Amino acid sequence: MRWHIRGGRVIDPARELDRVTDLYLAAGRVLSVDTPPPEFGNGCGNVREVDARGLLVCPGFVDLCARLREPGSEHKATILSETRAAARAGITTLCCPPDTLPIIDTPAVAELVHRRAEESGHAKVVCLGALTAGLAGRQLAEMFHLKAIGCVGVSNARSAIADTEVLRRAFEYAATAGLTVFLHAEDPWLGRGCLHEGPVATRLGLPGIPETAETVALSRDLLLIEQTGVRVHFCRLSSARAVALVRAARDAGLPITADVAAHQLHLTDIDVGYYDSLCHVRPPLRSLRDREGLREGVRAGVIGVICSDHQPHERDAKTAPFEATEPGISALETLLPLTLALVGDAVLTLPQAIAALSLRPARVLGIEAGSLAPGAPADVCLFDPQADWTLTEEALMSAGKNTPFLGWRLRGRVTHTFVSGRLVFEDATATR
């Protein structure tokens, strides 16, 4: 199938392209921008056309962290349900952390995830392998094997490695294997609470997670990165102080990158109200000052990537006293509108926002994605940047309906998603 996407505003951050033009896809790849290739000439059959006037055309989004719940927690969601939701959200590549059940610490589990994703066909799925066996923080995982099967990096997910000797050796070994380590900076002891330590946690009588839970671990990690030279991506920064630490380390030349979950740029601990478990996330929602610090980090490029940190849950997981609920937000389908809101708030330009969702995460993962250059995979997203819509449970395609943004007026709606040149989503309500 060949596609002629006509008259959209094409933004390709990799080439600093931003103009109204045409895009041509064939054989699963981008064929050309602007000039029609000879085989698209008049009379040639089997070319479908999309009228993209008024729409934005950009690389499909790459989400650095989405829990698909398969294998192990299929009562929450499946690879099929979540890749379908991803297609709806314009996300063409999902990165799955290793904390599935069983854990992705052997090639077999990674293979299973890859195969299920291929069967579903709605989005590409890449995996992070475990950094330590069973994520237990004691023995190294078989990183060379995991890399050989296609794992794009290694991570200990949300399980902290308390033993600094193990962490150091894991860094050295990952560097040997040429793998990027994806780290969650959280001290296991200081991080035992369930909400940002501050006036809200004090009022609600909830055990707090101080900012130092993040910064103590981050400082330790930075020193070990300096020692070992490993490439590290810091996942889900949550505090202004952490942004400052990452900025200083980056300026000093350390090989590090960082991301933030989109919800952290919009919510604070005050949004927890009276125990709204939909706002129970890890790391926790912090203060207004922290939210502004994260936004400044995104503006300055210290935080290059915005991700969904998608965690779909069944209703019961969120129906309990706050502390006993499972953390996380079903977030694929709000990733684009929450990021576009930063354009409205003058934090990012539109091309920068698209880069934070596509080019930059693709570079962190080292995968062929995030660009519309001729020859690149035809992973393309078309969206209407002006479309207003209200988020409802019924509108969510994800199996998880757990989002604190229900009822929010959002702007920006995906109309078409292509994965390797196949149309995997088309908004039936789009009257075009």
Place this chain on the structure above:
Amino acid sequence: MQARDLQTDGQGRLKHFLCIEGLPRTLLCAILDTAESFAGVSQRAVKKVPLLRGKTIANLFFEPSTRTRTTFELAAKRLSADVLNLDIQASSTSKGESLLDTLRTLEAMHCDMFVVRHGMSGAAHLIASHVADEVRVINAGDGRHEHPTQALLDCFTIRRATGAWAEGGSSSLVIAIVGDVLHSRVARSDIHAFNTLGVGELRVVGPRTLLPNAVETLGVHVFHDPEAGLRDADVIIMLRLQNERMQGALLPSALEYFKTYGLTPARLLRAKPDVIVMHPGPINRGVEIDSAVADGNHSLILEQVRYGIAVRMAVMSMAMGNIPGARRPRTLPND
């Protein structure tokens, strides 16, 4: 889900009683006045009023408690309600699902009111937001959050002893809350209640390890030095120190705590000569309070227990829409 919306109906009448925070002063005073009218019932030969006859009240205690449960039970019985006591081991209901399952089972048996104690903050809010519209929920303590009936009985005790808050006025009392504020639901409820009713100065006194982060944002003055914190106090509320606090890194020993923060006769001299001493109980003699003070003539600890019954009668009857002297005929629940 906002506490204010959950706690009162459209006319500002009490519906659920979950926390002091957000309740208007007029409502707190109305509860205290109602409690006053019930205070005499316990002294009568027949200690019952028929306000809640035919109603079923379930005491749902997910955490062990003797005095709170007993006073709630007595209060319900003196209102002529049928009482069901359920002590549910926390271990079997550490998951919220079973908490709500328990609740739905009781709802199916047509319980009219749940009195809930739970080890996790927000449990009463969760239950109140899931029960049928006609069912009422009273918070008997949720985690570290609030214990609102305890705060009201503290206010009731202070009002009776000092004449504070009479005729809708404020007061110039200096109140010091001493000890483990971090883990105390009583302290949080007391702070909201005293600040709503109006006091001269409200203090919390304790080592930094036992005071929550940013506690001053609740509207208190913070003292780490007990001598300064107790100076010229009209009311001292000592908080119970749980034994398990000594096992973490919060305190080195009970002995050091008693020497540093325990309320001794010598320390009591810092306060006003007519100071009153209160404690939510059960007390740890020789840990947070000296026996000579607990049993001394400044202590109102046993009065607190006694007034607890009248205050809980007031809360339960008002939440059920019954105020004494204004009885309306009520239909019996279906079989």
